[in-house]
Amino acid sequence: MATLIAPDHPSPVQDAELIRKACQGWGTDENAIISILGHRNAVQRKLIRLAYEELYQEDLVKRLESELSGDFERAVYRWLLDPADRDAVLVNVALKKTIPDYRVIVEIVCVHAPDELLTVKRAYQLRYKHSLEEDVASHTSGDIRKLLVALASTYRYNGDEINMKLAHSEASILHDAIQGNAFNHEEMIRILCTRSKAQILATVNCYKDNHGTSITKSLLGDPADEFLAALRTAFRCIKYPKKYFEKVLRNAINKVGTDEDALSRVIVTRAEKDLKEIKELYNKRNNSSLDHAVANDTSGDYKVFLLTLLGSVTSVEF
Amino acid sequence: MATLIAPDHPSPVQDAELIRKACQGWGTDENAIISILGHRNAVQRKLIRLAYEELYQEDLVKRLESELSGDFERAVYRWLLDPADRDAVLVNVALKKTIPDYRVIVEIVCVHAPDELLTVKRAYQLRYKHSLEEDVASHTSGDIRKLLVALASTYRYNGDEINMKLAHSEASILHDAIQGNAFNHEEMIRILCTRSKAQILATVNCYKDNHGTSITKSLLGDPADEFLAALRTAFRCIKYPKKYFEKVLRNAINKVGTDEDALSRVIVTRAEKDLKEIKELYNKRNNSSLDHAVANDTSGDYKVFLLTLLGSVTSVEF
Numbered sequence: 077m078a079t080l081i082a083p084d085h086p087s088p089v090q091d092a093e094l095i096r097k098a099c100q101g102w103g104t105d106e107n108a109i110i111s112i113l114g115h116r117n118a119v120q121r122k123l124i125r126l127a128y129e130e131l132y133q134e135d136l137v138k139r140l141e142s143e144l145s146g147d148f149e150r151a152v153y154r155w156l157l158d159p160a161d162r163d164a165v166l167v168n169v170a171l172k173k174t175i176p177d178y179r180v181i182v183e184i185v186c187v188h189a190p191d192e193l194l195t196v197k198r199a200y201q202l203r204y205k206h207s208l209e210e211d212v213a214s215h216t217s218g219d220i221r222k223l224l225v226a227l228a229s230t231y232r233y234n235g236d237e238i239n240m241k242l243a244h245s246e247a248s249i250l251h252d253a254i255q256g257n258a259f260n261h262e263e264m265i266r267i268l269c270t271r272s273k274a275q276i277l278a279t280v281n282c283y284k285d286n287h288g289t290s291i292t293k294s295l296l297g298d299p300a301d302e303f304l305a306a307l308r309t310a311f312r313c314i315k316y317p318k319k320y321f322e323k324v325l326r327n328a329i330n331k332v333g334t335d336e337d338a339l340s341r342v343i344v345t346r347a348e349k350d351l352k353e354i355k356e357l358y359n360k361r362n363n364s365s366l367d368h369a370v371a372n373d374t375s376g377d378y379k380v381f382l383l384t385l386l387g388s389v390t391s392v393e394f
Numbered sequence: 395m396a397t398l399i400a401p402d403h404p405s406p407v408q409d410a411e412l413i414r415k416a417c418q419g420w421g422t423d424e425n426a427i428i429s430i431l432g433h434r435n436a437v438q439r440k441l442i443r444l445a446y447e448e449l450y451q452e453d454l455v456k457r458l459e460s461e462l463s464g465d466f467e468r469a470v471y472r473w474l475l476d477p478a479d480r481d482a483v484l485v486n487v488a489l490k491k492t493i494p495d496y497r498v499i500v501e502i503v504c505v506h507a508p509d510e511l512l513t514v515k516r517a518y519q520l521r522y523k524h525s526l527e528e529d530v531a532s533h534t535s536g537d538i539r540k541l542l543v544a545l546a547s548t549y550r551y552n553g554d555e556i557n558m559k560l561a562h563s564e565a566s567i568l569h570d571a572i573q574g575n576a577f578n579h580e581e582m583i584r585i586l587c588t589r590s591k592a593q594i595l596a597t598v599n600c601y602k603d604n605h606g607t608s609i610t611k612s613l614l615g616d617p618a619d620e621f622l623a624a625l626r627t628a629f630r631c632i633k634y635p636k637k638y639f640e641k642v643l644r645n646a647i648n649k650v651g652t653d654e655d656a657l658s659r660v661i662v663t664r665a666e667k668d669l670k671e672i673k674e675l676y677n678k679r680n681n682s683s684l685d686h687a688v689a690n691d692t693s694g695d696y697k698v699f700l701l702t703l704l705g706s707v708t709s710v711e712f
Contacts, residue, residue: 194512194549197549201551201552201553205551205553205555206551206590207548207549207550207551207588207590208549209547209548209549209588210550210551210588210589210590213584213588214584214588221580221584222580225544225584225588226543226544226547229527229544229547229548229549229587229588230525230527230547231512231515231525231526231527231547231549232525232528233519233523233524233525233528234519235519235523237523262539262540266531266532266539266543269547270525270527270528270531270532270543270547271528272524272525272528
């Protein structure tokens, strides 16, 4: 369930006018911007952008980029984009880093249902005039390229049917590959990148039953090994995405200095989907509330914005 | 352009009634069946199937399977299926052979535009409850698996933009791989399986300009090498599909005994698309007409049916 709190039928024109007012004059009224945008769902935000463009012949995203700054600006920017377009941007930004942020790429291509991933690929092509898989291929190399291109390309079967015999035999194939330290084994990539998520879930359950340990634990090794980390991330995102996101939030908060990129990414991408359950998992795992942890680790407008998306700040009028 | 000759607004109910009549009693009236189905486009055929099912609570495809036989039955069966579903069946049949028919798989995944391929993948999943890429992966192995899975998975960018600098540099990469006999070079698979068709076309043109020979000629080698043959097929299908189909028809006809599977496949899949241009290419290349060659190499109802789809038999009333 979502944490976002949004009214049923806000007026996009009125919202656009209020945001315009908040941007005019000396300084910007960030609270006004948060109290509107922090309480609007994806469709409502899109209508605000359209109304703003129509009223003022100006792109709201660009205007806010120039009005806001820092982590707050980046979070608002991501929040304003259409969800599929936002994911396309996240993949592209992750790819263009000096060392690509493989985990973000794996997260985005593995968490989505097949048709959602397709929407992200279409958004990517529209924005960058390249396919997502071709950019992944040209910014990576070696084993990690094989894994990422295959994960990004596949159009998985989305049905619930599973074949238990196959699950047992492929659990053995995975176990043999891991025992032989052949993490880059092509069979492992084949199973992870072509089977349906339901089938992979059955396979990793067989793995645990037959071998007494989880596949992600079996894939632990040198912490600097990016390929192993990508494999673990892929299995986690397919097995139990909410638990995966809880872990990303935990790591982001526990890191010395806080990983604002990861924090914003999870809150912005999940606020309209399943952030409520992710919060509950966080609270249980850490014996403290996510809202509290975010409030402690952030400050200013950025903090208010994140807490608004977390459904924690509701007093602001919207 | 199509060779199929179809009336504008035939009555699906009347068509279904006439086909039913042709199937009843002692023997089957194959001519009646050809004179109807051989002059109906995909939408019209679908409406006939729906009307037939509604009128007689019977699947027309199954009924015709039991009424007809041999090459004629197989060709009619393929003609009756929705185009995407037909391609899904063709891939599956090719995969399930003792030695998979790699070229048919490459043809189907390479000839289509990205969104058409997606429709085929959806039809495949609906029919077989697996993804196309997962079945390709589990029925193949080694280098050919790497190539086929990547070709089947990719969702290419479909735009016209090309990057000439990239085309030159990737033409060199291809040339180096071929010179070093590294046909299975991962760079070759990356370029062939992730770049847009427009970009690949630019790259193979650069290849020819810079190295004085075509990439398909450079990929000639041991005729029994299925991987090399699949690479050549992929480049041909992307470069110039109509010329590729002309070649398939030529080989099918010139083969001792005729390759009816290939003959039917090309005529059935292209009759509503570009068979007219393929015929012209055939006539030019072979100094004889395709209609004539097909008439010489086939017989009976099968011959009449193929010639009808080729637009050569028009005298039958429809």
